Amino acid sequence: MPIKVQVPTPMREQAGGNAEVAVAGATVKAALDDLIRQYPALGPKLFDNGRLRPYVNVFVNDEDVRYLDEMDTKVTDGVIVALIPAVAGG
Amino acid sequence: MPTADFVTGLKCRVCGKLYPKSPSNYCPDDWGPLEVAYDYDRARGAISREKIARRPRTMWRYRELLPLDGEPTVGPQVGGTPLIRADRLADALGIERLWIKNDAVNFPTLSFKDRVVSVALSKAREFGMRTVGCASTGNLANSVAALSASAGLETFILVPADLERTKIYGTAVYGAKVIGVTGTYDEVNRLCSQIADKYKWGMVNVNLRAFYAEGSKSMGFEIAEDLGWRFPQHVVCPMAGGALIGKIHKAFTELHAVGLVDAPVTTKMYGAQAAGCNPITDCVKANRERHKPVRKPNTICKSLAIGDPADGYFAAKLIRETGGWAEDVTDEEIVEGMLLLARTEGVFAETAGGTTVAVTKKLLDQGRLPRDEEIVICVTGNGLKTQDAVFDALDAPAVIKPSLAEFERLAGVAAEPALA
Numbered sequence: 001m002p003i004k005v006q007v008p009t010p011m012r013e014q015a016g017g018n019a020e021v022a023v024a025g026a027t028v029k030a031a032l033d034d035l036i037r038q039y040p041a042l043g044p045k046l047f048d049n050g051r052l053r054p055y056v057n058v059f060v061n062d063e064d065v066r067y068l069d070e071m072d073t074k075v076t077d078g079v080i081v082a083l084i085p086a087v088a089g090g
Numbered sequence: 091m092p093t094a095d096f097v098t099g100l101k102c103r104v105c106g107k108l109y110p111k112s113p114s115n116y117c118p119d120d121w122g123p124l125e126v127a128y129d130y131d132r133a134r135g136a137i138s139r140e141k142i143a144r145r146p147r148t149m150w151r152y153r154e155l156l157p158l159d160g161e162p163t164v165g166p167q168v169g170g171t172p173l174i175r176a177d178r179l180a181d182a183l184g185i186e187r188l189w190i191k192n193d194a195v196n197f198p199t200l201s202f203k204d205r206v207v208s209v210a211l212s213k214a215r216e217f218g219m220r221t222v223g224c225a226s227t228g229n230l231a232n233s234v235a236a237l238s239a240s241a242g243l244e245t246f247i248l249v250p251a252d253l254e255r256t257k258i259y260g261t262a263v264y265g266a267k268v269i270g271v272t273g274t275y276d277e278v279n280r281l282c283s284q285i286a287d288k289y290k291w292g293m294v295n296v297n298l299r300a301f302y303a304e305g306s307k308s309m310g311f312e313i314a315e316d317l318g319w320r321f322p323q324h325v326v327c328p329m330a331g332g333a334l335i336g337k338i339h340k341a342f343t344e345l346h347a348v349g350l351v352d353a354p355v356t357t358k359m360y361g362a363q364a365a366g367c368n369p370i371t372d373c374v375k376a377n378r379e380r381h382k383p384v385r386k387p388n389t390i391c392k393s394l395a396i397g398d399p400a401d402g403y404f405a406a407k408l409i410r411e412t413g414g415w416a417e418d419v420t421d422e423e424i425v426e427g428m429l430l431l432a433r434t435e436g437v438f439a440e441t442a443g444g445t446t447v448a449v450t451k452k453l454l455d456q457g458r459l460p461r462d463e464e465i466v467i468c469v470t471g472n473g474l475k476t477q478d479a480v481f482d483a484l485d486a487p488a489v490i491k492p493s494l495a496e497f498e499r500l501a502g503v504a505a506e507p508a509l510a
Contacts, residue, residue: 008287010118045119054380054403055104055121059280064398067385082284085116087123087400088296089225089279090303090331 001078005035007042008083014041023081028058029071031081046083055086096133097157100124100300103404111157113217113292115299123400124300126157130347137348139319146170149205149308155344156209156308157301163215164241165208169308171196173316176467178434183451187464189322190431191313193471194439199236199260200472201229201440202334206305207237207294213301214292215241222292223247225282227275227330227393228257229440229471234294235266246291248278253392256475274387276398295331299400303333310341313466314351321345321357323463324414326450328442328470329361329370330394332405338468339408360459361409361416362449364389364424364441370399373406374416381406390421390479391441393471415458423448425483428473438473446470 002022007015015021016039023038025031036043046056058065059082065073075081099108104122115124137154145151149169150162171193180188193202207230214222223246224234231247238245247261251270262268271278279295286293294302314321321342327335342355363371366389373381384397399405409416419427428444430451431437439447446467453459473480490496498504 010114010116045121048120053120055116055123057280062277062280064276064280064383066383084280084283085121086398087116087121088283088286088293088299089275090295090333090396090400 003031003075003077003079003081005031006080006082008085011042011045011083014045015039026074027071028060028065028073028075028081031075032058032071057084057086058082059084095159096128096130096136096154098127098129101127113214113219113290113297115297123404126300126304128155128344130344134348137350139350142315142350149208149305149312152308152311155311155341155348157304158209158212159216162208162212164211165198165204165237167197168204168208169196169312171312173313173466174435174437176435179431179447182430182434183454185454185459185461185465189313189317189464189466190435190437191309191466191468192437193309194437194443194469194473198240199229199232200475201233202306202309202468202470203229203233204237205308206230206302207233209305210292210294210298210302211237211241211243213298214243214294217292219292220244221246221289222294223282223285224294225249225275225279225296226261227395228253228261228475229393230295231257231261231266231268232475235261235264235268238266239264246285248282248285250275250278250392254476254478256477257392260475274385275396276383279396303337306334306337307341307344309334309468310338311345313338314342314345319345319351320353321351321355322466323356324358324360324459324465325468326360326362326446326453326459326465327468328394328446329363329405329416330396330399330442332361332370332399332401334468334470335359335361335405336401336408339412357412358414359409359412360414360449360453361405362446363416363418364391364394364445365418365420367391367395367397368418369397370402370405371416371418373402374409378406379403389424390476391424391445393440393442393476394445415453417449417452417456417458419445419448419452423452425480427451428480429483431469432473437469439469440471440473440476441479442471443469443473444479
């Protein structure tokens with residue numbers, strides 16, 4: 001089972017209409033790089049000058065990567081990487 | 091009556107791009123937060139102090155600056171809470187002029203959240219939504235449950251499973267589906283975002299958040315009007331997600347923009363958090379650009395226990411730009427703040443109110459807040475919802491027989507000598 005990246009609705013147009021994209025890679029960074037290799041239009045939405053945009057939260061199996069190893073967080077087959085907007089709550 | 095819609099759209103706070111009104115909370119280009127934008131020049135011609143004065147004393151007297159297409163259909167009686175001149179608390183704190191904006195008595199569920207929810211649910215109905223909900227630390231849960239019951243909407247409320255019982259039952263009583271989630275508020279919030287994205291329900295603080303947050307401005311409008319259409323020099327505000335402090339300031343800015351207050355805004359904004367969950371105060375004090383999220387909040391002040399506040403960046407920026415400051419206080423100080431407020435002003439605030447009072451005291455002691463200028467403290471929720479917090483600090487009532495002699499002995503009043 002590959003790594004799956006979940007894409008929120010407003011960005012799916014740039015992901016070929018997919019809610020989930022299968023990717024490969026050993027870290028979150030590598031997985032997202034593979035996502036952008038497959039769907040280049042997602043690149044500027046996720047990254048600004050090579051850095052993840054501040055209002056994008058990344059979760060690996062429901063854990064926020066900021067409490068793990070950020071973009072270096074290890075991922076393995078079967079893991080779900082969710083991209084979720086930070087602007088919610090309160 | 092013609093509707094008063096001066097909204098031009100939803101504007102991204104990062105790139106400035108303007109989008110049409112829709113149930114969306116973030117920019118599809120850079121994920122930045124969307125905020126309601128208005129045509130202030132047009133609103134200026136439609137609003138006046140006299141017009142407002144003729145309307146009922148609710149938050150909707152400022153409807154030109156709230157984001158509905160038509161009349162509010164949910165919560166038309168919300169707002170209009172008292173601004174109390176707090177002389178006894180001022181004396182206790184050693185300051186000259188102090189006011190308390192008391193949303194502990196907001197209608198219907200005794201917190202400022204009724205303001206945001208009446209906007210969000212009225213908006214949900216304008217969008218034709220039938221199912222609504224929220225992620226909540228408690229007060230929002232109460233408010234969404236009550237107001238959606240009054241509107242006959244189906245409701246899903248997600249809360250951390252360890253929330254105060256009073257807040258859980260105070261939600262379930264309205265018939266809402268209450269779901270306790272084993273995790274922190276931020277985990278509940280993330281799940282709620284996933285639900286909103288998948289099912290397109292009206293999650294008030296997710297996809298309706300841009301409209302919802304605007305409701306908080308009414309607290310600022312009321313403060314300024316009750317001060318005689320002017321702004322206070324200092325406002326101390328509790329911070330959870332960090333939106334309220336920004337919206338009170340936005341309210342002041344708008345009142346100036348539409349000509350209801352002539353003087354420009356010079357109010358300094360101060361933020362209050364609990365030491366056990368202080369991402370925004372830490373951000374201000376350590377002079378970080380962005381807050382460091384708190385993984386596991388640990389405080390009795392659960393209503394402020396948001397470890398990763400959505401508006402943390404903007405709240406910290408506003409505090410810095412207005413020349414205010416931020417502080418956090420321990421659980422013991424929070425309880426002392428609740429008791430001080432109750433015993434000087436007769437206002438029983440929830441833990442967030444105790445936090446705000448205690449932070450005000452701390453900022454005064456530090457010299458960050460001056461003692462000779464006008465200060466407004468925002469009380470956002472009612473102490474009846476967080477009674478457990480003060481339980482240990484109160485003496486159990488004395489019990490006596492129904493005898494006058496026993497009462498006099500207990501009360502320490504000298505018994506009259508019996509007539510010979």
